[in-house]
Amino acid sequence: MLLGLSLAHAEDMDASGRLAAERVAIGTCANCHGPQGHSYSPKFPVLAGQQATYLIAQLQEFKAQSRGDADALGYMWGMAAPLDDGEIAGLADYYSRQTPRAGLVGDAALIARGKDIYQNGDGAHGIPPCGACHGPAAAGTPGSEGAAGFPRLAGQHVQYLMKQLRSFQNNMRNVAVMHGVAAGLPVGDMQAVANYLQSLGP
Amino acid sequence: MTQNASSVVRQVSHVKRMRNLWIFQIIFSFVVATPVAHAVPSFARQTGMACEACHTVFPELTHFGRMFKANGYTLNNLKQVRDIDAAKQELLTLSSLPPISAMIQISDSWLKSPLPDGTGAPARSQTSTAGFPQQLSIFYAGKVAPHVGAMIQLTYANDSGTIGIDNTDVRFSNSMLLPHESSLIYGISLNNNPTVSDLWNTTPAWGFPYAASNATVSPLAATQIDGALAQDVAGLTAYAMWNESLYGEVGAYRSAKQGVLNPITGAAGPLDGTASNVIDGAAPYGRVAYEYQWRGHDIEVGLYGATFKLFPGGGTTSAPAALSGPVNEFRDLAEDIQYQYIADQHLLSVAATRIHESMRLDASLAAGTVSHANDDLTTTRVTGTYYFRRKFGASISHFSTTGSADTGMYPGGPAPGVITSANGSPDTKGWIVEANYLPWLNTKISLQYTTYTQFNGGSGNYDGFGRDASANGSTYLLFWLAF
Numbered sequence: 001m002l003l004g005l006s007l008a009h010a011e012d013m014d015a016s017g018r019l020a021a022e023r024v025a026i027g028t029c030a031n032c033h034g035p036q037g038h039s040y041s042p043k044f045p046v047l048a049g050q051q052a053t054y055l056i057a058q059l060q061e062f063k064a065q066s067r068g069d070a071d072a073l074g075y076m077w078g079m080a081a082p083l084d085d086g087e088i089a090g091l092a093d094y095y096s097r098q099t100p101r102a103g104l105v106g107d108a109a110l111i112a113r114g115k116d117i118y119q120n121g122d123g124a125h126g127i128p129p130c131g132a133c134h135g136p137a138a139a140g141t142p143g144s145e146g147a148a149g150f151p152r153l154a155g156q157h158v159q160y161l162m163k164q165l166r167s168f169q170n171n172m173r174n175v176a177v178m179h180g181v182a183a184g185l186p187v188g189d190m191q192a193v194a195n196y197l198q199s200l201g202p
Numbered sequence: 203m204t205q206n207a208s209s210v211v212r213q214v215s216h217v218k219r220m221r222n223l224w225i226f227q228i229i230f231s232f233v234v235a236t237p238v239a240h241a242v243p244s245f246a247r248q249t250g251m252a253c254e255a256c257h258t259v260f261p262e263l264t265h266f267g268r269m270f271k272a273n274g275y276t277l278n279n280l281k282q283v284r285d286i287d288a289a290k291q292e293l294l295t296l297s298s299l300p301p302i303s304a305m306i307q308i309s310d311s312w313l314k315s316p317l318p319d320g321t322g323a324p325a326r327s328q329t330s331t332a333g334f335p336q337q338l339s340i341f342y343a344g345k346v347a348p349h350v351g352a353m354i355q356l357t358y359a360n361d362s363g364t365i366g367i368d369n370t371d372v373r374f375s376n377s378m379l380l381p382h383e384s385s386l387i388y389g390i391s392l393n394n395n396p397t398v399s400d401l402w403n404t405t406p407a408w409g410f411p412y413a414a415s416n417a418t419v420s421p422l423a424a425t426q427i428d429g430a431l432a433q434d435v436a437g438l439t440a441y442a443m444w445n446e447s448l449y450g451e452v453g454a455y456r457s458a459k460q461g462v463l464n465p466i467t468g469a470a471g472p473l474d475g476t477a478s479n480v481i482d483g484a485a486p487y488g489r490v491a492y493e494y495q496w497r498g499h500d501i502e503v504g505l506y507g508a509t510f511k512l513f514p515g516g517g518t519t520s521a522p523a524a525l526s527g528p529v530n531e532f533r534d535l536a537e538d539i540q541y542q543y544i545a546d547q548h549l550l551s552v553a554a555t556r557i558h559e560s561m562r563l564d565a566s567l568a569a570g571t572v573s574h575a576n577d578d579l580t581t582t583r584v585t586g587t588y589y590f591r592r593k594f595g596a597s598i599s600h601f602s603t604t605g606s607a608d609t610g611m612y613p614g615g616p617a618p619g620v621i622t623s624a625n626g627s628p629d630t631k632g633w634i635v636e637a638n639y640l641p642w643l644n645t646k647i648s649l650q651y652t653t654y655t656q657f658n659g660g661s662g663n664y665d666g667f668g669r670d671a672s673a674n675g676s677t678y679l680l681f682w683l684a685f
Contacts, residue, residue, distance in 0.1 A: 040495035078250025
């Protein structure tokens with residue numbers, strides 16, 4: 001419901017709202033997340049082209065202090081605390097409008113293995129295909145009323161993806177679906193998938 | 203004529219008497235200037251972010267920490283007391299709780315070889331000195347008004363035995379968006395120490411060592427910008443940073459003496475010839491730097507400098523040394539470079555600076571306290587630091603100050619030496635090795651070892667009284683809490 005309201009707000013966003021969000025994005029968020037959401041440091045996630053619904057949900061969780069992974073506590077609980085629903089929607093709108101791009105391309109064999117896991121899953125470890133939810137190009141889905149959205153993963157930093165998968169695995173970041181997927185995922189498979197995702201362009 | 207001549211003689215003899223004081227002032231200013239850099243938990247309270255957002259390990263700043271400072275310490279997540287006018291302009295935003303924090307340093311220092319006993323007897327000093335506290339500071343650090351923030355530090359130190367003003371930086375800042383989504387942060391800083399307004403950990407006010415013993419022997423020579431005027435000046439600087447990468451700052455510093463009185467009125471001024479090292483007019487300061495980031499790496503290169511024209515002053519009420527006429531001019535120009543790699547497990551940083559100082563000492567030459575009209579000094583520091591998970595870390599640093607010999611400025615006496623130079627050379631070189639353990643992000647336990655290969659111009663018998671440079675080496679154990 002809250003999400004729906006924020007979405008409506010984003011659609012109706014006027015020029016001044018957009019400018020205000022841009023100011024916060026460029027003046028504050030960019031300190032870590034880089035210009036137009038292309039972060040320099042693999043510690044901080046790429047936000048360019050991320051699904052607005054996902055960004056809204058995460059910012060709301062940071063604000064509510066319900067997302068519990070280490071960097072959420074250290075950085076984002078504080079950053080998100082003063083944001084209201086309109087500002088959150090504005091920031092999500094800003095970053096979702098930025099053009100995503102591919103990250104570094106690493107070891108080809110690792111990427112090929114990651115692609116296989118992403119597209120077909122790993123039956124031996126009970127891992128479903130990632131693409132089933134995150135989309136064939138890992139662009140994520142915005143979701144709709146009654147259907148959950150999923151975040152874009154294409155072009156994301158390996159280091160960040162690895163940390164999130166571990167956070168899902170040990171429930172520091174408490175997301176039941178991803179805990180189920182990551183719980184049995186060997187580290188080698190995580191690295192393969194993360195390297196594949198980082199190499200993907202828009 | 204006779205009266206004038208006798209007055210001159212009196213002044214000259216006074217100048218000779220004052221020479222030790224002048225040396226003392228150099229040493230004192232260096233001791234006071236021993237880098238005392240700090241982390242401020244007030245900022246964590248204000249922003250709701252952990253120390254690691256702004257610091258690799260305190261007090262070294264991350265890129266985000268630099269931007270927080272450039273933005274005037276105003277990023278704020280605390281509940282605010284607010285007022286607006288009819289046009290919705292903000293008249294007041296004040297944190298409901300004041301951003302106060304404290305810092306304590308408790309230390310023990312061991313000098314490698316004891317000093318001659320001050321009584322002149324053949325006895326020797328103790329080698330170990332406990333500092334409890336070596337330093338205790340109270341900070342106001344945070345937002346003051348919508349675009350104004352401050353970092354104000356009051357410090358009690360065991361050497362002075364008093365509470366005094368420490369590094370202070372009050373700033374106004376604003377930012378604007380430029381075409382192509384680039385940003386411009388701009389502002390002004392009112393501060394009391396050249397380079398305290400700077401954003402990188404290469405410059406003197408915030409450079410390594412972040413803490414040092416105040417119970418060891420300091421070399422005679424240091425450049426003016428290297429802390430000699432810290433907390434003794436009032437500066438106004440204007441700065442701008444484009445796209446979080448290109449930084450420029452210009453400003454000027456005037457003398458703002460602490461604890462100095464006009465001998466006639468007993469008031470805080472005007473300053474007269476009893477005050478020492480008073481800036482003639484205002485001293486210009488400038489800084490340019492460029493920072494580039496890629497995949498967790500961050501590199502900065504820059505230049506900074508200032509020109510100080512100082513009246514040596516330092517007379518007594520009966521024989522003042524006028525704050526007019528010739529001055530000593532110090533032209534300081536420095537290069538710096540900083541590299542940081544910041545990840546969750548491994549953090550690596552390298553910081554280096556070289557300060558070159560050209561001196562034209564007309565005033566001191568006229569007063570007979572130096573041997574040459576022109577001298578120079580070059581100070582170089584290169585420091586590498588590694589931390590594992592922000593818990594265990596080590597630093598190694600090489601420092602060197604070299605320059606022209608001047609038996610007036612770096613004299614060979616009086617006995618018992620130690621802070622003298624047998625050959626009039628300022629050359630001092632050595633190493634600092636430091637190991638750190640941080641059980642928590644705001645608690646640091648350090649063991650620091652300093653060794654000199656050269657001290658005041660020599661390695662063996664540098665002071666002319668039989669002391670070797672290595673004798674001034676020291677071990678320093680520090681317990682540092684910021685809360």
